[in-house]
Amino acid sequence: MKHFLLSHLTKLLLLFFLTGLIFLWFWTDPTPHIKGTIKVFDRNEILIYESSTSIGHQEFVPIERIPQELKDAVVVTEDERFWYHSGVDPLAIVRAIGQNIREGAIVSGASTISQQVVRFSVISPQKPAKVSLIRKVREILMAVRLSYTSSKEEILKRYLNTMYFGRGIYGVGAASRLYFGKSVDNLSLGQSALLAGMIANPTKFDPITNPQGSNQKKNAILDEMFAKKLITEERYERAKEERLPDTIHALEVVAPHAAQMILEEIEKIGISSNEGLSVHTTLDSGWYRLVRDIAKKRVDALTLKHDLTNAAVVIINNSTGAIWTLLGSVDYFAEAIQGQNNMATALRQPGSAIKPVTYAAAFEKGIATAATAIEDKPKVYKTNEGGGFLPHNYDGHYRGIILVREAFASSYNLPAVEMLSRVGLENFLNLSHRMGVTGMQRVGDYDLALTLGGGEITLLELTNLYATFARAGGFLPTHLIERIENSDGELVYEFEKISPNKVLDEKVAWLVTDILKDKKARIPTFGEKNPLVLSQEAAVKTGTTTDWHDNWTIGYTPNFTVGVWVGNADNHPMQEISGVTGAAPIWNQVFEELLKFEDVGGFNEPEGLDHLEICAWDGLLPGDACTQKYIETFISGTEPTAYSPLTEKQTYFKNSQVQILNPLPNSVFEIGAKADEQIVFELSTEEKIVSVLWVIDGQDLMESDCGSILKECHWTPTAGSHTLKAEVGIAGKGKVLLSPINFLVLEYKGGY
Numbered sequence: 230m231k232h233f234l235l236s237h238l239t240k241l242l243l244l245f246f247l248t249g250l251i252f253l254w255f256w257t258d259p260t261p262h263i264k265g266t267i268k269v270f271d272r273n274e275i276l277i278y279e280s281s282t283s284i285g286h287q288e289f290v291p292i293e294r295i296p297q298e299l300k301d302a303v304v305v306t307e308d309e310r311f312w313y314h315s316g317v318d319p320l321a322i323v324r325a326i327g328q329n330i331r332e333g334a335i336v337s338g339a340s341t342i343s344q345q346v347v348r349f350s351v352i353s354p355q356k357p358a359k360v361s362l363i364r365k366v367r368e369i370l371m372a373v374r375l376s377y378t379s380s381k382e383e384i385l386k387r388y389l390n391t392m393y394f395g396r397g398i399y400g401v402g403a404a405s406r407l408y409f410g411k412s413v414d415n416l417s418l419g420q421s422a423l424l425a426g427m428i429a430n431p432t433k434f435d436p437i438t439n440p441q442g443s444n445q446k447k448n449a450i451l452d453e454m455f456a457k458k459l460i461t462e463e464r465y466e467r468a469k470e471e472r473l474p475d476t477i478h479a480l481e482v483v484a485p486h487a488a489q490m491i492l493e494e495i496e497k498i499g500i501s502s503n504e505g506l507s508v509h510t511t512l513d514s515g516w517y518r519l520v521r522d523i524a525k526k527r528v529d530a531l532t533l534k535h536d537l538t539n540a541a542v543v544i545i546n547n548s549t550g551a552i553w554t555l556l557g558s559v560d561y562f563a564e565a566i567q568g569q570n571n572m573a574t575a576l577r578q579p580g581s582a583i584k585p586v587t588y589a590a591a592f593e594k595g596i597a598t599a600a601t602a603i604e605d606k607p608k609v610y611k612t613n614e615g616g617g618f619l620p621h622n623y624d625g626h627y628r629g630i631i632l633v634r635e636a637f638a639s640s641y642n643l644p645a646v647e648m649l650s651r652v653g654l655e656n657f658l659n660l661s662h663r664m665g666v667t668g669m670q671r672v673g674d675y676d677l678a679l680t681l682g683g684g685e686i687t688l689l690e691l692t693n694l695y696a697t698f699a700r701a702g703g704f705l706p707t708h709l710i711e712r713i714e715n716s717d718g719e720l721v722y723e724f725e726k727i728s729p730n731k732v733l734d735e736k737v738a739w740l741v742t743d744i745l746k747d748k749k750a751r752i753p754t755f756g757e758k759n760p761l762v763l764s765q766e767a768a769v770k771t772g773t774t775t776d777w778h779d780n781w782t783i784g785y786t787p788n789f790t791v792g793v794w795v796g797n798a799d800n801h802p803m804q805e806i807s808g809v810t811g812a813a814p815i816w817n818q819v820f821e822e823l824l825k826f827e828d829v830g831g832f833n834e835p836e837g838l839d840h841l842e843i844c845a846w847d848g849l850l851p852g853d854a855c856t857q858k859y860i861e862t863f864i865s866g867t868e869p870t871a872y873s874p875l876t877e878k879q880t881y882f883k884n885s886q887v888q889i890l891n892p893l894p895n896s897v898f899e900i901g902a903k904a905d906e907q908i909v910f911e912l913s914t915e916e917k918i919v920s921v922l923w924v925i926d927g928q929d930l931m932e933s934d935c936g937s938i939l940k941e942c943h944w945t946p947t948a949g950s951h952t953l954k955a956e957v958g959i960a961g962k963g964k965v966l967l968s969p970i971n972f973l974v975l976e977y978k979g980g981y
């Protein structure tokens with residue numbers, strides 16, 4: 230029995246001993262519990278952002294970059310026998326005990342550099358540790374273990390990269406940048422001594438708030454270094470005369486929204502930042518500042534009149550998918566405009582800016598060509614809920630039969646809805662997703678209003694969708710990170726360059742591009758002079774959502790795509806402002822700057838396209854009676870083969886080409902869409918006109934009713950059916966009455 234008890238007691242003691250050893254092993258583990266600084270560089274290797282996550286600013290610096298004089302100053306000040314002891318200095322302990330007894334208080338702790346390393350990086354990172362015997366024992370054991378498992382250089386590196394220097398700054402790398410505006414390897418002797426002195430008490434020896442105390446500490450360290458013959462007398466004297474810094478050099482936060490996206494991407498990749506990372510990005514800090522200034526100036530100019538407060542801009546390098554600029558708001562720090570909301574990645578309704586997908590799908594499926602005739606007139610469409618959807622044109626004007634080129638370029642709503650009804654929602658969404666749209670996943674959630682912006686998309690995705698057209702139908706994902714290196718300069722991540730994924734036939738992409746860069750085809754809506762016209766050819770589209778919530782302008786050349794959103798982050802509506810007046814001027818100015826400094830490329834038509842003269846009345850081959858013709862582009866095999874059956878467009882005088890240009894026969898207009906809207910009656914002629922008498926519904930319109938332009942009459946419409954006539958006096962030919970034009974005016978009922 231006695232033997233049995235002894236045996237179990239021995240086992241129990243052995244178990245306690247082994248448990249104690251395991252506990253001691255983990256309890257004295259000197260592995261640091263800190264995270265390093267993430268430094269973000271732009272494409273030109275300019276530091277644009279620095280973050281050490283939850284601990285303020287910290288920059289890990291290799292020991293080779295730290296000046297020997299700084300290392301000497303720290304050792305002299307904090308642990309003069311650092312190079313010789315094994316983590317604990319017995320002589321320092323005896324001396325500290327004597328000092329504490331003489332002073333009657335604890336004035337010296339005798340902590341070595343090794344002890345401070347484990348205290349501040351393991352036991353109690355970034356906050357004061359509670360004084361206790363147990364903590365001190367643990368600290369000593371850790372320091373000894375650290376000294377036997379790490380070299381002195383490694384311990385000193387950890388120390389210099391860990392210690393607190395005030396103002397949320399950790400480590401000599403970040404301290405050097407903050408107090409002196411320079412890299413640590415460029416520190417002078419005096420600056421090295423100043424930083425070494427701050428370790429003991431960063432607040433007391435802060436050179437900005439306490440220059441006298443900081444200077445005294447610096448000189449005391451220089452005295453000690455000179456006494457130990459670590460520096461020459463000449464350098465000693467010069468260092469004592471060095472001026473203290475009188476201001477801090479805080480790093481500017483460049484592209485903060487993009488920087489936040491980069492930090493989130495690093496987490497997704499799963500890369501540890503324990504000893505710091507250098508992230509090399511696609512961003513261009515120079516372009517960011519320029520874009521921010523352009524956008525802010527435009528927003529400030531429109532704020533009072535149109536109640537808009539914000540803008541976002543994206544620039545994409547089409548060949549790589551690299552994001553050169555991502556402006557998430559005009560002022561990241563402005564709480565009044567919710568500036569920290571990233572409007573480049575916020576889901577918003579795109580308005581007409583999504584229409585290119587509708588027409589691309591129609592071209593892809595062979596449903597339409599650029600010359601397909603389509604009706605621009607009111608029509609009710611059935612919704613998923615069984616109700617009726619009556620879309621409206623932005624300007625309240627309907628044009629009857631028109632061709633796709635004009636309907637698309639001038640952004641008429643009715644033809645776009647009709648085209649989507651032919652294409653089908655599933656085909657539209659399928660193409661959108663192939664072109665990088667991640668939202669709008671459920672077909673049953675949408676109706677034909679989708680082509681007018683009834684879904685939601687981010688500016689970044691929409692800009693890259695347009696970049697896919699610029700790449701001749703090739704999709705590339707956008708990216709911000711090129712490569713990531715750890716604090717030792719080792720490559721831990723590199724973006725994998727890939728070839729564009731062909732999601733759209735290049736001939737279809739070209740038709741979309743050709744129409745979006747057609748300045749003449751967009752004149753009916755935008756006029757001849759507008760912010761969509763650049764000094765070099767570019768394809769561009771605007772968008773404006775219902776009730777003025779969002780403005781968009783997206784446009785591209787072969788090498789670059791620029792997307793602009795204008796609005797309010799809290800989604801309250803702006804006042805009477807469209808994409809062409811809100812977002813387009815920003816787009817125009819940004820792209821004009823690109824044209825000055827970058828090769829934006831020139832458009833090259835792909836093979837497989839034919840050019841054919843057609844009749845502008847119906848898109849068919851012109852007969853002898855067709856007086857309006859132009860050359861249209863077709864994908865080979867889709868050209869019209871029939872001749873236009875139309876024999877006349879208007880009534881003409883014999884030997885004369887006078888005609889009523891506007892309104893066209895059977896046009897439809899709306900009133901109430903704009904309070905001050907008028908219908909303009911126009912004549913088109915090469916003859917010399919000496920007089921015009923306009924007659925509406927049998928009533929003569931006086932010259933005072935029409936304005937001072939001879940060939941035009943500005944008429945305020947009323948609802949109902951109307952008949953317009955014109956009696957025209959031509960020099961040398963007398964007066965002739967044109968045949969009547971019938972048109973309809975409707976009350977605006979709201980909606981798109």
